[in-house]
Amino acid sequence: MSKSPDQNGIGYLIADLSRLFGRVFDRRSAHLGLTRVQWRALKRIHSSQGVTQAELADLLDMEPIAVGRVIDRLQKSGFVERRNDPNDRRCWRLHLSPQSGQVMDPIEAVAASVREDSVAGIDPQQLQAALKVLMQIRENLSQLDRASRGESSLRKG
Template identity: 50%
Template sequence: MNTSHQSFAYTLHDVTCLFRKHFDRRAIRYALTRAQWRALKAIRRREGMSQTELAEFLEMEAIAVGRVIDRLAAAGFVERRADPNDRRCWRLHLTSRAHAVTDDMEVLASELRREALAGVSTADFEAFERVLGKIRSNLSAIESGTEAGAEFTSS
């Protein structure tokens, strides 16, 4: 492996941390934690998911997700509705208040992405996405014990 590739994970981590920091600063007016933001976004994408499904998606313990949902419900952002097919299961739905906030959240995220990508060409960004996709695929293959494919080569 090329020595210039050895620290890419640190750079990727730094970029992720900076993204979170800037997003949190912009979103502070909503007084929601990052876990609450992530839960709202996930529920928005899959309205009606169960708490168990949400916990799996967020890679969090079920009890921690339950606490997040308790707070979101108390604040009027989330409703738990009984599953018509399973009395033990609750389905999660956003309230109109949450839809307004998540709409604002999408605008904040879009603005931050635009600012972060200033000066990055479409071709460079598409190449970046391909490389990240390949890295994710390789890491998933390692986790599942399958062959990852050819090593990364520079052209």
Template identity: 50%
Template sequence: MKKGQQIMAKTEDVSFGYLLSDVTLLFRKHFDRRAVAFGLTRAQWRATKVLYHREGLRQTELAEFLEMEPIAVGRVIDRLQAAGFVERRPDPKDRRAWRLYVTEQSREVIGGMELIARGLRKDATQGIAHSELEQALAVIGRIKDNLLALEQADDSN
């Protein structure tokens, strides 16, 4: 290659997996640190928030919303129930199933947890224009869609 020539970069040559993982881990760490006063982890908060907006879900439905395995969601719900944030009620249409509901204790902390999440998003996006963030999220969303499509292709084989 001659001096002054540039190699054309290819999208697949850009390594970004570790960066996404690092961002996720740091976000979780800081959220958990800020939310400790409420006694909820980030995973517990996500489950509580979904149930707050969609009370009466079954555990399997909640797992789909959270994109988690049902067994892992079961452990989260067990802890939330033990701490008084969620209650299981029998499903009137299926005696083997339970429906999930938030308690008054959850309703009392929802606002505070939303403020924590909003504050962390504000701190994490400091110096980033709204348009830049929208573009980055659109790209990450497309990457997720591509990976989900791969997963579906794998499942059909």
């Protein structure tokens, strides 16, 4: 059974959207001195104060060693504090420092402007329909990921 061109290209299209979104974000936020990965880490730490580096790596879908380097840079810049875990001396808990407030609002404004500009000219109903489809694709892929690494399928018949 042949697939429509739309089905064949959806993965590439989603990857292109992500890449382009990131590129525009990076250019617009360059004056703030934060990379996209650093911003994502700050956002996750903000929403989960006290998260461990291992938990953060999981949330960001990154290797722990790479997250460690990101946190090193954020700590050196004064945006993140590593604090001892009171229950486990081997573990560090991550918290935003007061200085992080200097970049949180401006970088969020950049993110909001990129999101807003990226959907310019799209009918709100069409956008809602597209988002619904993308959320269903995400759910399908999440189910497949949780299953036995691709051996299951959501296809019927």
